[in-house]
Amino acid sequence: MIADATVAVLWVSVTLYAILGGADFGGGLWDLLAGGTAQGRRPRALIDHAIGPVWETNHVWLIFDLVILWTAFSAAFAAIFSALFDPLMLAVFAIVLRGAGFAFRKTLRRLPLQALTGGIFASSSLAAPFFMGTAIGAIAAGRTWAVRPLAAAAVAAVIWGWGVAQWPYLLPPSLTVQAGQAPGASLAAILAISGLVAVLVGPGMIVLFTLRNKGKLSEEDERDVTEADLPGLQAADADASSPQPAAGGGPGPPARPRLRNLAFAAAGFLAGAALARRNGGTRTESDVRNP
Numbered sequence: 434m435i436a437d438a439t440v441a442v443l444w445v446s447v448t449l450y451a452i453l454g455g456a457d458f459g460g461g462l463w464d465l466l467a468g469g470t471a472q473g474r475r476p477r478a479l480i481d482h483a484i485g486p487v488w489e490t491n492h493v494w495l496i497f498d499l500v501i502l503w504t505a506f507s508a509a510f511a512a513i514f515s516a517l518f519d520p521l522m523l524a525v526f527a528i529v530l531r532g533a534g535f536a537f538r539k540t541l542r543r544l545p546l547q548a549l550t551g552g553i554f555a556s557s558s559l560a561a562p563f564f565m566g567t568a569i570g571a572i573a574a575g576r577t578w579a580v581r582p583l584a585a586a587a588v589a590a591v592i593w594g595w596g597v598a599q600w601p602y603l604l605p606p607s608l609t610v611q612a613g614q615a616p617g618a619s620l621a622a623i624l625a626i627s628g629l630v631a632v633l634v635g636p637g638m639i640v641l642f643t644l645r646n647k648g649k650l651s652e653e654d655e656r657d658v659t660e661a662d663l664p665g666l667q668a669a670d671a672d673a674s675s676p677q678p679a680a681g682g683g684p685g686p687p688a689r690p691r692l693r694n695l696a697f698a699a700a701g702f703l704a705g706a707a708l709a710r711r712n713g714g715t716r717t718e719s720d721v722r723n724p
Contacts, residue, residue: 436505443501450494457491460484461531461558464551470544477551481539488535492528517568524564531557 460480467473467480503510514521534554541547601610614620644650 439501439505443498443505446494446498446501450491450498453487453491454495455562457484457488458558458562461535461555465555465559470548489532513568513572517571520564520567520571524561524568527557527561527564530554531561 460483464473464477464480467476499510502513530553534550534552534557538547538550538554541550599605602608603610603613
C-alpha cells in the first residue's frame with residue numbers, strides 16, 4: 434500500500450514536469466522556428482518573458498523524480514540507468530546546454546554571441562525531450578497494451594488543442610469559418626455524405642481491426658511476421674531486386690518496384706503543384722468578400 438502511494442506521488446511529479454518543463458521545451462522549439470534576427474525579435478522577447486522567471490524552477494520536479502526513484506525503488510533506478518545510460522546522459526547534457534544558452538543570451542550584448550547562445554538554447558530544447566522520449570519508449574516497450582491507446586490519446590489531444598486554439602479562424606488572423614464557408618446546400622450535402630460514410634465504413638473498419646487483433650484473419654489475407662519469417666522475406670526481397678530470366682533463358686529486365694513507386698509519387702506531387710498554381714494559391718478573407 435505504501436509502495437503504491439509512493440508510485441502515485443512519483444507519477445504526479447513526472448506529470449508536473451512533463452507539463453511545466455514541456456512548456457519550456459516548447460518555448461525553445463518556438464525560438465528555433467522564430468526566424469532571423471528581425472523577424473524573430475518579438476517572438477523571442479515573448480519567450481523570455483514567459484519562461485524567464487520559472488524555467489529553472491520547473492527542473493525541481495525532475496530532481497524530485499530522480500530522488501524518489503533512487504530512494505524508494507533503487508533496483509529500478511539501477512536497471513534504468515544501467516541500460517539507458519546513453520540517452521539519459523545525452524538528455525542531461527542537453528538540459529545543461531539549454532540552461533547555459535538561455536542564461537548567457539540575456540546577458541551578452543554582441544549579436545553574433547547572442548545568436549550562438551540562442552541557437553544552443555533552441556537546439557538543446559529539441560534534443561532534451563527527444564532523448565527523454567527515447568528512454569521512456571524503451572522502458573514502456575514491453576507493455577504495448579497501455580502505450581498504444583495513451584499515445585493515440587496524446588496525438589488526438591494535440592490535434593484538438595490546435596483546433597480549439599485556432600477557432601474560429603481557418604487561416605489566422607484573416608480568414609474565419611463564417612467568411613470562408615461554401616453555400617449552405619453544399620455544406621448540408623457534405624454533412625449527409627459524411628454521415629453515410631460513417632454508417633457504411635465505420636462498422637466495417639471496427640470489424641476489420643477486431644478480427645486482426647484477435648488473429649482471426651486467414652493467412653491469405655494477413656500473416657504475422659515473426660523472426661522466423663525474416664530470412665524468407667529477405668530472400669524474396671533479394672529475388673525481386675535481381676534480374677529475372679527471360680523466356681529464352683537469358684537475363685531479363687530487373688524488377689524495380691521502388692523506382693516505380695517513386696515515379697508515381699513524383700507525378701502526384703507535380704500534379705498537385707500544378708493544380709495549386711492553377712487555383713492561384715490560398716484565398717484570403719478579402720478574396721472571399723470581393724470575388
